[in-house]
Each structure stands twice: as structure tokens, then as C-alpha cells.
Amino acid sequence: MIKLRFFIFLSAIFLVVSLLPPWAGAQDSLHIDIFGPGEERINVFIAPPKDLQSEVLFDPELGSRIYDGLQSNLGLLPFLTRVDPGHILGGPGVEGVRGRDIDFRKFNLSRVDLLLTIGLEQHARGPGSVEIRAFEVFDQRMILGRAYDLQDMDQVPLMLRRFCAELMDYLTGSGDFFRSRLAFERKQNGNKDIWSVTPQGTDLTRLTDLRGITLSPAWSPDGSRIAFTLMRDDRHHLGIWDLEKGEEQVFSMPGNTVISPAFSPEGRLALSLDPMGRPDIYWLDGDYGVDETIMEHWAIDVSPSFDASGTKMAFASGRLGNPHIFVHDFDKGRVQRVSYEGRYNTNPSISPEGDFVAFTRQTPDGHRIFVADLETGREKQISFGPGNDEDPAFAPDGYFVAFSSNRSGDYRLYLTTRNGDEPRQIPTGEGNAKAPAWGLERDF
Amino acid sequence: MKNRTVVLLALLLGLIMFAGTGCGKRAVEAPADPAVEELTEEERARLEEERLKEEMRRQALEERRLQEERMERERDAVDAEARIQEAMEEITANRIHFAFDSYELTADARSTLQKISEHMKRFDELRLVIEGHTDERGTAEYNLALGERRARAAYEFLVLLGVSSDRLQIISYGEERPLVDESNESAWAKNRRADFKVLD
Numbered sequence: 321m322i323k324l325r326f327f328i329f330l331s332a333i334f335l336v337v338s339l340l341p342p343w344a345g346a347q348d349s350l351h352i353d354i355f356g357p358g359e360e361r362i363n364v365f366i367a368p369p370k371d372l373q374s375e376v377l378f379d380p381e382l383g384s385r386i387y388d389g390l391q392s393n394l395g396l397l398p399f400l401t402r403v404d405p406g407h408i409l410g411g412p413g414v415e416g417v418r419g420r421d422i423d424f425r426k427f428n429l430s431r432v433d434l435l436l437t438i439g440l441e442q443h444a445r446g447p448g449s450v451e452i453r454a455f456e457v458f459d460q461r462m463i464l465g466r467a468y469d470l471q472d473m474d475q476v477p478l479m480l481r482r483f484c485a486e487l488m489d490y491l492t493g494s495g496d497f498f499r500s501r502l503a504f505e506r507k508q509n510g511n512k513d514i515w516s517v518t519p520q521g522t523d524l525t526r527l528t529d530l531r532g533i534t535l536s537p538a539w540s541p542d543g544s545r546i547a548f549t550l551m552r553d554d555r556h557h558l559g560i561w562d563l564e565k566g567e568e569q570v571f572s573m574p575g576n577t578v579i580s581p582a583f584s585p586e587g588r589l590a591l592s593l594d595p596m597g598r599p600d601i602y603w604l605d606g607d608y609g610v611d612e613t614i615m616e617h618w619a620i621d622v623s624p625s626f627d628a629s630g631t632k633m634a635f636a637s638g639r640l641g642n643p644h645i646f647v648h649d650f651d652k653g654r655v656q657r658v659s660y661e662g663r664y665n666t667n668p669s670i671s672p673e674g675d676f677v678a679f680t681r682q683t684p685d686g687h688r689i690f691v692a693d694l695e696t697g698r699e700k701q702i703s704f705g706p707g708n709d710e711d712p713a714f715a716p717d718g719y720f721v722a723f724s725s726n727r728s729g730d731y732r733l734y735l736t737t738r739n740g741d742e743p744r745q746i747p748t749g750e751g752n753a754k755a756p757a758w759g760l761e762r763d764f
Numbered sequence: 765m766k767n768r769t770v771v772l773l774a775l776l777l778g779l780i781m782f783a784g785t786g787c788g789k790r791a792v793e794a795p796a797d798p799a800v801e802e803l804t805e806e807e808r809a810r811l812e813e814e815r816l817k818e819e820m821r822r823q824a825l826e827e828r829r830l831q832e833e834r835m836e837r838e839r840d841a842v843d844a845e846a847r848i849q850e851a852m853e854e855i856t857a858n859r860i861h862f863a864f865d866s867y868e869l870t871a872d873a874r875s876t877l878q879k880i881s882e883h884m885k886r887f888d889e890l891r892l893v894i895e896g897h898t899d900e901r902g903t904a905e906y907n908l909a910l911g912e913r914r915a916r917a918a919y920e921f922l923v924l925l926g927v928s929s930d931r932l933q934i935i936s937y938g939e940e941r942p943l944v945d946e947s948n949e950s951a952w953a954k955n956r957r958a959d960f961k962v963l964d
Contacts, residue, residue, distance in 0.1 A: 512940070533940050536905060549908070554893045554935050554961070576934045577912045580905040592909065597916065599909040618813060620909040636906055641809035642865065643906050664865065666906040680903050687903065710903050755904065 350433060350456050350463065352399045354492045354719045354737070362433045362491070365403040366390050367414040369438040372451070378442035382473065386438050386450060389480045393498070393520055397488065398741035403432050417453055424460045432457050446471050452483050454490075463490055477522040482764070494717040499764045502722060503527070503537035503546050504733060507752040514548055514561060519715070519722065519735060519758075521747045527561050528568055534559060538582045539759025540589075546759070547581035547589055558591065558608060563762070571608045580623045585630045590614060592622040601635060615648060623667060627674030634658070634668035634677045645679045647694060658692050661699070665690075667711055671718045676738060678702070678712035678721055689723055691738050702740035711755050714738070722746070722756035816868055820917070824924030827878045831925065835882065851883035852890065852962045859943075860918060862956045865902065867913035869921055873958075877918060880960060881925035891963040894918050896936040897943070899952035904938055911936030918958045933963070 352360050369383030394400050405412035408430045415421040417439035427435050435455045442448035447470040454464040464487055468479045485495035497519060506515045506526075513528045514537045528534055532552030539546055543563070550559040550570060556578040558571040575595035582590050588611075589604040601615040601624050615621045620638040627633075633648045645658040645668045659665035664682035671677070675694055680687045689703035689712045703709035707726040714721055721738055724731050731752040734743040746756075858880060860873035869877070884890055896915030898907040915934035923929050944951040 533937075535908070535940070551935070551937065551940070554933065554963075556935065576915075577908060577936055579908045592905075594912055594916075599912060618810065620906065620913065622909045623905045638906075638909075639809060640805050641812065643902075664902065666903040682901070 350491060352492050354399065354717075361399055361401050363403050363431050364394055364400045364434040364436070365405075365408065365412070365427060365430075365432040366394075366436040367417075367438070368405075368412060369440055370414065370417050372417070372439045372441045372449075378440070379447070382442065382447045382450075382470075382476075383438065383440055385473065385476050386440075386452075386480065389476055390436060390438070390452075390484075393480055393484045396497075396520060396735065396744060398737055398739075399492075400434070403430060408432070417451060419453075419455060419460060419462050422455065422460075424455070424457050427457045447473055447476075450479065454487055463487075477518070477520070481518065481520060481522075485764075492717075492719070494719070496716040496760065497720050499761050500716055500758050501543075501761050502733065502746070502756045502758060503539060504724075504748065504756045505535055505537065505752075505754045506748060507754075508750075514546060515748065515753075517733075517746060517748055519720070519746060524747070524749060528559070530559070530568065530570075536580050536755055537561075537757045539757055540583045541585050541587055541760075543759045543762040546757075547583065547591075549578050549581065558604075560608065574610060582624045582626060584626045585628050590624045590626075590633070592624070601633075625668050625670045625677075627670045628672035629674060632670060632674045634670040634679075636666045636668055636679075645677060645692070647677065656694070658694065659690075659699075669713045669721075671714045671738070672716060673718050676714070676718075678714055678738070680710050680712065689721065689736075691721075691740075700740065702736055702738065703734075703743065709734075713756050713758055715758050716760055722758065724754040724756060726752075820869060820921060821924060823874060824921050827874065828881075828925050831878060831882060835885065848887045848890070851887055855880050855883050855890070855892070855960050855962055859957045859959050861953065862914055862958075864899070864952075864956065865910065867910065867917045869917050873918070874921065877921045878925060881922050881927050884922070884927045884931065891931045892922075892933070893961040893963055894922075894932060894934045895941075895959040895961060896934065896938075897941060897955060897957050897959065898939050899955040900939045900942060900947065901952060902939065904940075908936050908938035911938045914956075914958050918960075 350362060352362060366387060369387055371378060408426060410426045414437055417437035435457050437453045439451040440448060449467060449469050451467045453462055455462050466483050481498045485498035488495035488498060501516050501518055503514055503516045505512045511531055512533045512535065513526060513530060514534050515526050517524045530550055532550050535549040537546050537548045546561040548559045550557040556576065558573055558578050558581065559568050561568045573593050575593050577594045577599055579592040579599060584590060590601055592599045592601050598618055599620045599622055600613060601621050602613055603611040605611040615635060617637065617639050621635055623636045625634045631649060631651050635646055636643050637646050642663045643666050645665045647656045647658055658677050659679065662681045665679055667680040669678045676691050677694060678689060678691045681690050686705050687708040687710050688701055688705060689709050690699050690701050692699045703723060705727055709723055709725045712721050712723045719737055721736050723734055725734050731754050733746040733748055733753050733756050735746060736743045858876050860876050894915040896911035898910050902910065915936055919932050919934050922932060942955040944954050
């Protein structure tokens with residue numbers, strides 16, 4: 321989808337020089353435990369872009385797009401606090417973008433922990449080359465430096481996601497948030513189709529145009545397909561969107577319902593079907609035919625969700641008279657009840673590590689997102705409305721949680737974390753947006 | 765006759781004793797073991813489910829008998845074409861409603877289904893799609909399953925009333941197609957429903 325060959329490293333020497341110091345012995349500072357209590361914070365400052373060859377910027381448009389894009393991307397990370405340019409003693413500017421040209425003392429005095437510089441080498445044919453560096457201010461040390469050759473302004477968002485992915489790798493150990501893409505349902509003119517957008521809100525793309533109602537998108541682990549429910553012509557169907565071919569296939573299933581498809585980490589597709597006259601969870605084979613039963617019960621069983629090892633499957637079941645969350649352990653052959661409170665618990669999403677389950681609970685104020693710790697059984701409410709908060713989905717990093725909410729009137733997508741950080745809306749345009757599903761971007 | 769009464773009485777006695785021992789057992793096992801508590805909760809839900817099914821079957825058989833008697837009386841020659849049109853309109857004008865998170869057929873729902881079954885039996889060529897719907901308060905995937913349960917409850921009742929299952933098709937729309945696009949008690953009550961559509 322995105323052409324990658326346009327990105328060429330400017331110079332091997334630059335990269336080697338920039339990479340060696342940080343990875344050697346950088347254990348001390350500026351690493352964040354995102355799974356900790358969530359109180360740790362890093363102060364970040366982005367210096368105004370500099371032209372590498374002249375005093376003034378050849379085209380200020382490119383510089384400000386990169387600067388704004390970086391601010392916006394890093395603004396999504398709850399453990400970073402942006403330092404106001406007005407608070408930098410002696411002014412926010414830097415002499416140059418390299419470490420030797422930076423007066424680290426003034427940033428240190430202004431309590432900046434992490435400093436980013438942007439260097440531009442512009443030419444008339446295209447936007448030109450971009451160098452982005454990240455420094456630990458206290459140690460006066462570069463932790464990440466990357467150069468990109470842009471052919472087109474439209475490549476700026478992808479460039480920034482790549483840089484931020486590596487920066488987040490360094491800071492937290494997983495930058496997959498910036499390597500992911502969300503699929504979701506979007507309602508327009510009475511129909512629902514599958515759309516995709518990056519979690520950073522860029523590259524909003526329509527995938528299906530099926531003149532029906534499509535629901536519950538789910539990514540294959542390799543990011544090549546999206547499975548979904550299609551309601552059309554008085555029947556449910558299984559839809560498979562092939563990202564490479566850019567087209568969908570539609571399959572008929574035995575029974576009357578096709579609900580909540582989900583891929584296992586090995587790429588097997590599970591979903592809820594009712595050939596026995598009740599919604600049970602089945603495996604499909606490679607040709608999308610019914611393979612075997614996973615969960616058979618007289619009551620409703622829907623919404624399978626697998627951890628990254630494929631040994632655990634969370635699901636929602638009405639077996640106790642009301643919907644509750646359960647986890648099936650394939651190795652132990654055992655079903656563990658997860659939710660005990662409330663009378664309506666649905667939409668489970670198990671974390672990749674298999675240690676937490678996020679789910680929706682109906683409260684007197686509407687649906688809210690809760691996270692249950694499977695080890696201790698403890699629960700934490702991570703969303704607080706108003707309205708209804710639904711469809712929680714753990715990101716591949718096990719840290720971010722996407723969900724849908726009608727807190728602003730219509731349903732929109734939001735990002736929070738498993739610590740319950742302040743939700744941020746993901747722009748998806750007009751029309752209700754629901755059911756976010758994370759996938760890893762192919763060939764990122 | 766007398767023998768049968770004796771046998772029935774004996775059976776009844778047996779049942780009472782069985783129930784008695786069951787209760788006694790539960791009373792012993794009840795305290796504080798969560799595993800047992802959970803089993804009991806699940807067992808309760810299952811028994812409730814079975815009770816509903818049994819009740820539904822009993823009522824359907826009763827309705828079916830009454831209905832057949834009535835149709836016997838009514839079997840007079842009337843213009844079929846006009847009446848089939850009328851029947852189709854009457855079928856689609858009907859809908860049945862449900863309580864929150866429930867697919868139990870109410871008395872009203874059963875009598876509506878009975879009317880529909882009469883039309884279906886009078887006109888063999890009619891085929892129906894039963895659409896199960898929910899209100900917006902649940903969540904989408906579970907609601908899709910609940911809509912299926914609702915459509916299926918109507919389907920099973922119609923089959924028990926003597927409508928051939930190959931003339932019936934069911935689909936759940938979950939919360940996707942509300943009748944009233946509002947968020948209040950009265951809209952939700954209207955939206956928790958099964959609709960009937962005649963297939964061409």
C-alpha cells in the first residue's frame with residue numbers, strides 16, 4: 321500500500337555513528353516502565369527545525385509539517401510531557417542539530433529530559449532530506465538518529481511513524497503502537513463498511529464497499545487479511561478482505577449467524593456460528609469451511625479473543641443466565657470465569673501476554689471499559705464515559721487500548737492505555753465509528 | 765384407568781422424593797465453595813432454559829390443537845388470491861416484543877405467532893424471514909447472538925405450531941436496524957423485537 325523504496329538512508333556513516341553510542345550502556349536513564357503504576361513521566365522538547373545548509377528554511381511548510389506531526393505523535397504517549405517553548409531559558413532554538421552544536425545546559429536547566437532536533441536539506445525537485453535526532457539531555461547523548469529522503473510531502477506521516485516507533489522501542493521496549501493500523505466499522509448512508517486508519521489518525525482509508533452491514537473486523541496476524549461479518553440479502557456471511565488484492569471474498573456458513581471472527585496467532589480463524597441452533601465458537605479450516613468446535617454450550621458463546629501464544633481464548637458467554645467473560649485455556653482444557661460483578665459483561669479482548677482481559681461492563685451510567693488481571697482476579701475501570709464506552713481492543717504492545725464511545729454524541733474511536741490514561745479521539749470523519757481492531761502494518 | 769392413576773401417583777411420589785434429596789444435597793454443599801456456587805448458578809440458568817423450552821412446547825401444542833379445530837370450522841371457499849395478499853399484509857404488520865436481554869416469548873408474542881401460523885398453513889406457498897432485533901443498550905456482538913435467539917424462539921414456536929421449517933428462514937440484525945432511532949425506554953421496548961418478512 322505504501323511504497324517503501326522511497327526511503328533511502330542518507331548515509332551509512334551517519335547511521336553507524338548515530339546508532340553506536342545509545343545501545344551501548346544506555347540502561348540508566350530515560351527508560352519507562354509502561355506497565356508500572358503509570359506515574360513516571362519524561363519531559364520532552366522538540367527544537368524548531370533547522371536547515372542543514374543555510375540560516376533560513378528553504379520551504380518552511382515541510383519543517384512545520386514535521387514539527388507538528390512529531391508533536392502530535394509524541395502527544396499520544398501518556399508518559400511524555402511537552403515542555404512549553406516559552407519555558408526554555410535562553411530561547412528554544414539550537415545552533416545545529418548535532419550534539420556538538422547543542423547547548424544542553426539550558427535544556428537541562430529547563431528540566432527537559434528528551435530533546436529532539438529536526439534537520440532539513442531541501443532541494444527544488446522534492447521535499448528533500450530529513451534528519452531527526454533524539455538526545456538524552458542529562459547525559460548529552462544521542463539515543464536515536466535517522467535520515468530519510470522524501471520524494472513527496474505525503475510521506476511525512478509514515479516517516480514520523482517510523483521514527484516514533486524506534487524512539488518508543490528505545491523508551492519502553494515496544495514501538496508497535498506506531499507500526500499498527502486499526503480497522504473499524506464506519507456507518508454511512510445506512511450501510512456499514514470496513515475502514516482503516518493509523519492509531520495516530522493518519523491515512524484514513526475505505527476498504528470495503530459492499531452495500532450491506534459489515535461488522536467486527538479482525539486482522540490476520542500477518543496483516544494480509546481482514547475477516548468480518550457481512551449482513552446482506554437476509555443472511556449473514558463471512559467476508560474476507562485481502563489487502564494485497566484489494567478485494568473481498570464472501571463465504572456462506574452453515575446455520576444462520578456469523579458473529580465475531582478472530583484470528584489465532586497461527587492464522588487460524590475462529591468465529592461464532594449456530595449450525596446446532598445456538599451460537600457456539602468454531603475453528604475454520606484454511607478454505608473457510610467449518611473445522612472443529614472450540615466452545616459448545618446451550619447458551620450464547622461469542623467474541624473469541626486470543627493471546628499471542630495462542631494458549632488462551634477469552635470469550636463472552638450467557639451460560640450463567642447473563643453475559644459474562646470467560647477464558648478458555650487450551651493447554652489445561654479449562655474454562656476460567658473472569659467477570660463476577662454486574663449483569664452484562666461483553667466484548668472481551670485478551671492482552672497479547674495473556675495476563676489481562678479488557679471488557680465492557682454495563683453500569684447504571686452506561687457501558688464502561690474494565691481490565692481484569694487474570695493472575696490476581698483484580699479489576700480496574702479504565703474508562704469513565706459519559707455515554708457508552710464499548711469494544712475495547714488491546715494493541716500489540718499490550719499497553720494501548722482502543723475503544724469506541726458515544727461520549728460526544730456519535731460513536732467515535734478513542735485511545736487509552738491499560739492504566740486508564742486520558743482518552744484521545746482518533747479522527748475518522750463523519751458517521752459512527754465502532755469496533756476498532758489492531759493489525760501490524762505489513763512491510764513497515 | 766385405575767392402574768394408570770396408581771402408576772402416576774407412584775411416579776409423582778418418586779419425583780417429590782427425588783426433589784427432596786436434591787434439595788437436601790444442595791443444602792449440605794452450599795457453604796462458601798465458589799466452584800460449587802458457580803456450578804449451581806450455571807445449573808440454575810440451564811434449568812431455567814429447559815423450563816422455558818418445555819413451557820413453550822406445551823403451550824404451542826395446546827395452541828396448535830385449538831387452531832386446528834378452528835380452521836376445521838373456517839374451511840370455507842373464499843377467493844384465494846385476495847386472501848393471500850391480505851395474509852401477507854397481516855403477517856408483515858405483526859411484530860413481537862421481548863424483555864431486556866431475554867428471548868422468552870410473552871403471551872402476546874405467542875398469540876401473534878399463532879395468527880401468523882394460521883396464515884402460513886392456509887397458504888402453503890408463503891415463505892418467511894424472521895428477523896431478530898435488539899435494542900441498542902447491549903453490545904453489538906452479543907446482541908447479534910441475542911437477535912438470533914429471539915428469531916429462533918419465534919421460529920421454533922412456529923414449527924411447533926405446525927409450520928414446516930423449510931418455509932422459515934431466520935436472520936439476526938442485532939442492534940443494527942432499530943425501529944425507532946432514539947435512546948429512551950419506549951424506543952428500546954419497541955426495538956427489542958422480531959419482525960416477519962414474506963419472501964418473494
